[in-house]
Amino acid sequence: MSKGKDAVFIYSDEQQSYKFSNDHPFNQDRLKMTRELLHTLGALQKSDELSARIAKENELSLIHNQDFIDAVKKASHGTFHSSMQTTFGIGTDDTPIFPGMHEAASWLVGGTLKAVEAVFEEGYLHALNLGGGLHHGFRGRASGFCIYNDSSIAIQYLRKYYDAKVMYIDTDAHHGDGVQWAFYNDPNVCTVSLHESGRFLFPGTGYVNERGHSEGYGTAVNVPFEAFTEDQSWLDAYYTVIKEVAAQFKPDVILSQNGVDAHYYDPLTHLCTTMNIYHHIPTLAHELAHKYCNGRWIAVGGGGYDIWRVVPRAWSIIWLEMTDQRHLLNQSLPTEWLDRWQQAAPVTLPKQWYDEENIYPSIPRKREIEEKNNRTVEKALRPFRDKKKRPFSPNY
Amino acid sequence: MIVRQLMKTDFNKVHQSTTIAEAIALLEAARVRHLIVTDEKENMVGIVSDRDLRDASPSTLNNKESAYSMEKPLSSVMTHDVITAHPDDLVEEIATLMTQQRIGCVPVQLHDEIIGVVRDKDILRMLVKLMGADQPTSRIEVQVPNVSGMLAEVSAIIQNFEINVQSVFMYPAKRNDKKMLVFRLQTMDPRKVIDEVRDHGYEIHWPIGPEMNRYE
Ligand SMILES: [Zn+2]
Ligand SMILES: [Zn+2]
Numbered sequence: 001m002s003k004g005k006d007a008v009f010i011y012s013d014e015q016q017s018y019k020f021s022n023d024h025p026f027n028q029d030r031l032k033m034t035r036e037l038l039h040t041l042g043a044l045q046k047s048d049e050l051s052a053r054i055a056k057e058n059e060l061s062l063i064h065n066q067d068f069i070d071a072v073k074k075a076s077h078g079t080f081h082s083s084m085q086t087t088f089g090i091g092t093d094d095t096p097i098f099p100g101m102h103e104a105a106s107w108l109v110g111g112t113l114k115a116v117e118a119v120f121e122e123g124y125l126h127a128l129n130l131g132g133g134l135h136h137g138f139r140g141r142a143s144g145f146c147i148y149n150d151s152s153i154a155i156q157y158l159r160k161y162y163d164a165k166v167m168y169i170d171t172d173a174h175h176g177d178g179v180q181w182a183f184y185n186d187p188n189v190c191t192v193s194l195h196e197s198g199r200f201l202f203p204g205t206g207y208v209n210e211r212g213h214s215e216g217y218g219t220a221v222n223v224p225f226e227a228f229t230e231d232q233s234w235l236d237a238y239y240t241v242i243k244e245v246a247a248q249f250k251p252d253v254i255l256s257q258n259g260v261d262a263h264y265y266d267p268l269t270h271l272c273t274t275m276n277i278y279h280h281i282p283t284l285a286h287e288l289a290h291k292y293c294n295g296r297w298i299a300v301g302g303g304g305y306d307i308w309r310v311v312p313r314a315w316s317i318i319w320l321e322m323t324d325q326r327h328l329l330n331q332s333l334p335t336e337w338l339d340r341w342q343q344a345a346p347v348t349l350p351k352q353w354y355d356e357e358n359i360y361p362s363i364p365r366k367r368e369i370e371e372k373n374n375r376t377v378e379k380a381l382r383p384f385r386d387k388k389k390r391p392f393s394p395n396y
Numbered sequence: 397m398i399v400r401q402l403m404k405t406d407f408n409k410v411h412q413s414t415t416i417a418e419a420i421a422l423l424e425a426a427r428v429r430h431l432i433v434t435d436e437k438e439n440m441v442g443i444v445s446d447r448d449l450r451d452a453s454p455s456t457l458n459n460k461e462s463a464y465s466m467e468k469p470l471s472s473v474m475t476h477d478v479i480t481a482h483p484d485d486l487v488e489e490i491a492t493l494m495t496q497q498r499i500g501c502v503p504v505q506l507h508d509e510i511i512g513v514v515r516d517k518d519i520l521r522m523l524v525k526l527m528g529a530d531q532p533t534s535r536i537e538v539q540v541p542n543v544s545g546m547l548a549e550v551s552a553i554i555q556n557f558e559i560n561v562q563s564v565f566m567y568p569a570k571r572n573d574k575k576m577l578v579f580r581l582q583t584m585d586p587r588k589v590i591d592e593v594r595d596h597g598y599e600i601h602w603p604i605g606p607e608m609n610r611y612e
Contacts, residue, residue, distance in 0.1 A: 025585055086560070093558040094583050136532065136584075142585040143532045174584070175531060200602050202533030202584040228606040268585055272606055363609040 007126040007322040008118045009044055010111050011035060012052040015131035019103040025268065026145040029376060030128055033312040033341060040337040041316070042284050043325050050118060052111035053137070054103065059113060060148055061183060062156040065140040069102075072147060074320065076102035079282070088282050089142040105147040108132055108270045112150035113157060115298045118277050119253070120162050125295035126322045130315050133257045133302030135176040136203065141273045144174065144202060151257055152182040158253060164296075167251035168192065169242060171281050172259020172302045173269040174208030175222070179257075185216040190249045194238060196262070197224040208379045216362045218383050221245055222375055227270040227368040234262070235280055237377045239287055243382055246288045256285045259302025262313040264360045268305050272363060274355040276312035282321040290307075297322070308345045313353060329353045397492055400483035402522055403504045404511030409434050412441055416473065417466040420449050430501035430509055433474045440503060440510050442474030451472065480505040481514060491519050528580035529561025536586055537592055537601040538577045539569055550577055553592050559583045576601065 016028045038044035042119065060069055071088045074080070077098045085091045090101075098104075108131045115127035129150075137149030158164045168183075168191045176193040183189035197205040212220035223237050246254075246344035260278060262271045280300065290295035299318050304311040313333070320326050332351045342349050348355075363369065409432045419431060422444050433442040452465065452473040479503045481490045490502055494516060501507040504512040523528055540546040547566060554561060555576060569576045582587065594600050 085558075092560070092582070094585065130559045202534040204529055204535065204580070205532070227603075267587065270603055270606070361605075363606050 007059070007112045007121075007319075008049070008115075008124045008131040008383045009038075009049045009319060010052050010114050011049055011131065011195075012107065012111070014104070014107040015052055015084060018108055018131070019096055019098060020145075023048060024145075025300070027305075027307050028131070028312040030301075030304060030307045030315070032217065033307065033322035034130060034315040036313045036340075037123070037337050038319055040334045041328050043316070043320055043328055048323070050114060052107060052129065053114050054149075055106045055109035055113055055148070055153065058232065059153060059157065060106065060109065063139055063149060063152045064137075064250045067311050068140045068142075072105070072142070073102045076100055076306070088140070088160065089138075092142075094145055095142040096149060101147060104338060105134075108134060109148050109150040109153050111243050112154040112181065112300055114197055115300070116154050116157055119296050119298055120158075120164075122330065126297045126299070128291070128319055128322060130258075130318075132300030133172070133259060133375070135170060135172060135179050135257055135259070135302060136174070139182065146178065149182070151176075151181050151255060154298070155179070155183060155255060158255075159186070159188060161235070162252075164188075164252040165250070166190070166253055166255055167246060167249055168255045168257065168286060169255040170194070170259070170302075171238070171262065171277075172257055173226070173262040173266065173271055174201065174259065174303060175203055176257060179207050180210070180222075183216065184220055185213050186187060187215045187219055189216075190219040190221070190245060190251065191246055192221040192223075194234075195224040195225065196229070196269050197226060199224075200227065201269060208376055210296075211383065219249070221380055223373075223380050225271060225376070226274050226298075226365075228363050228365070228374050229369055229373060230272045230363065230366070231274055231276045231318070233373045234271070234277055237373055238277070238281065239284060242284055242288065245383055246292055248384055249391045250292055253296040253298065254285055256282070256297070256299045256360070257302045258299055258315065258318055259284070259304060260310055261303035261305055263306060263310045263314070265306040265309050266304070267290050268303075274359065275310075275313060275350075276354060278317055282318045284351075286321050286322070308347050309350055312341075313350070318351070326375045397522065398483065399481050399485045399487060399488045399512075399514055401481070402487055403481075403514050404518060404581065405512045407432060407437070407503075407513045409510075410470065411435070412474070413469050413473040415467050415469060416449055416452050419444065419570055420453070422451065428438040430513070430515070431470075432503055433470050433511070439508065440478065440505075442471065442476050443478045443501065443503065444470055445500065448475070460478075467502050480510075482506070483511065485521070487514075487522060490514055493518070500526045512538050516587060526563060527565065531562050531580075531582065532584075533562045533580035533582050533584075534584065534586045535602065536579050536590060536593075538579070539574050539599040539601050542569075542573050542576055546575065547577060550579075550593060550598060553580070553596055554579065554589055556587055556592065557584075558588060 111129040112132035115129040118127040119123040132150040134146035136144030170193040175195045180191045202269040206222045264272045429446045500516045503510045562580040
């Protein structure tokens with residue numbers, strides 16, 4: 001297993017400039033809070049960090065259309081037409097325009113590319129860029145708070161320069177639509193998304209029958225959870241699906257998107273999970289990276305709109321897992337950090353790494369929800385379990 | 397929406413003298429379920445479905461007879477009296493017809509020429525579009541009194557936000573005096589809209605809290 005030096009934390013202050021407005025739910029203070037928590041814990045040293053970089057335009061165009069990039073640049077420098085709303089999804093309520101948005105979004109992409117370089121060029125086993133994970137961005141259109149899709153760009157970069165087989169694991173509460181559609185036909189990129197059902201929640205896609213197309217059939221996997229799904233059901237699905245898919249796909253690298261908006265406290269979604277799942281998610285990703293990928297594991301952030309009670313704890317755990325420092329989770333959160341941030345917080349900050357019991361009311365449909373989720377997992381894995389129709393066998 | 401906007405213009409035609417065996421091979425190769433059957437002048441004389449062909453295929457009991465029946469021409473099994481649509485017909489009209497007559501494919505005829513077909517899957521695809529399920533959206537459901545003007549009132553509330561409404565539909569609620577309005581909004585964060593609609597006294601049926609999550 002890896003020791004401290006094997007993992008690298010990617011960050012730079014420019015990542016915080018990705019800010020739509022003061023009351024927009026996407027709030028990059030998350031990065032600051034998480035980093036400070038890790039510093040206060042003594043778990044993150046200067047020598048563990050690498051500066052993010054800004055993505056070049058030709059890197060953006062690995063995925064994005066030129067007319068979209070041009071529109072974002074124009075909007076970024078003050079030129080806006082209302083037609084950009086419908087054509088490119090910018091200037092909307094979700095993705096308002098702000099000065100420097102092109103550069104800010106390019107810094108997030110550059111962070112994830114830096115993470116790729118750290119692992120593929122500089123010999124690190126694991127790299128974490130919490131500024132990334134903007135999984136809703138489409139080739140020609142901003143969507144769901146995301147302008148450029150750092151993960152899609154990084155995957156295309158991995159395909160192009162390293163010919164790597166990539167397993168993308170997305171545990172954000174929203175379907176990872178942008179990444180899925182970008183690689184829907186690509187048999188060398190397996191996207192796995194576990195999310196709240198799109199029946200009501202944005203973006204509405206991610207049905208279990210979305211499995212990839214033509215050559216890529218079988219390399220898109222979706223597990224849509226019923227609203228109000230709880231820890232046990234969520235984790236059963238996560239372990240079952242990720243293990244089976246990894247065992248058959250045999251990736252060269254794992255890219256995990258760590259949106260943390262599946263938590264009960266998250267204001268935008270309707271799942272009832274707790275911190276418990278955020279202790280398990282990086283553990284399995286880490287284990288599988290060592291088992292199949294010689295350790296190559298790139299982790300990015302994503303959604304997470306309870307920036308006080310959920311994000312700093314959940315994201316810190318990823319780093320503690322990556323660097324084998326989980327023993328630090330046996331103590332309470334550092335008082336120094338709690339005192340500093342409690343002043344700004346509108347809610348009481350939790351002092352432990354797990355949530356207390358009964359933070360949400362009991363769920364009347366608990367059993368039906370579990371039953372439905374079990375069936376969803378079965379359906380999602382059907383092509384993997386049917387030997388004649390194995391998605392990755394050469395003659396399929 | 398009219399048929400012209402939805403029909404598929406490349407479709408498979410075969411001559412009526414084609415044998416059943418050949419037609420089955422054609423269907424399989426083209427991965428379609430219907431063939432338009434024509435005469436020498438390329439005029440439609442019938443339509444044949446995979447089902448017609450399957451029904452005409454022999455059982456394994458009598459091999460001699462089966463070989464014989466597979467060599468019969470299509471004209472012996474096709475539907476002669478074809479139901480057609482006009483390109484300017486309303487889609488809902490054709491959809492009703494297809495449901496009533498239980499048919500999966502309707503040729504679209506203009507003057508004497510077949511210019512396209514409408515299949516059940518084209519109708520389904522349109523339904524997905526109409527429901528706004530092909531675009532990134534959040535869904536909210538509002539229960540309103542079953543009186544006129546409700547859709548306009550709720551829409552007016554939503555209009556106060558910079559949020560695009562991708563689709564709206566309405567269906568009768570369980571209670572006779574109520575109706576359900578369903579909006580697909582192009583936003584990841586519909587909270588402000590929901591609060592505003594609720595503040596105007598309408599009942600939000602989704603989203604709800606976990607303790608409310610029951611199917612009555
Ligand atoms: Zn390791
Ligand atoms: Zn999300």
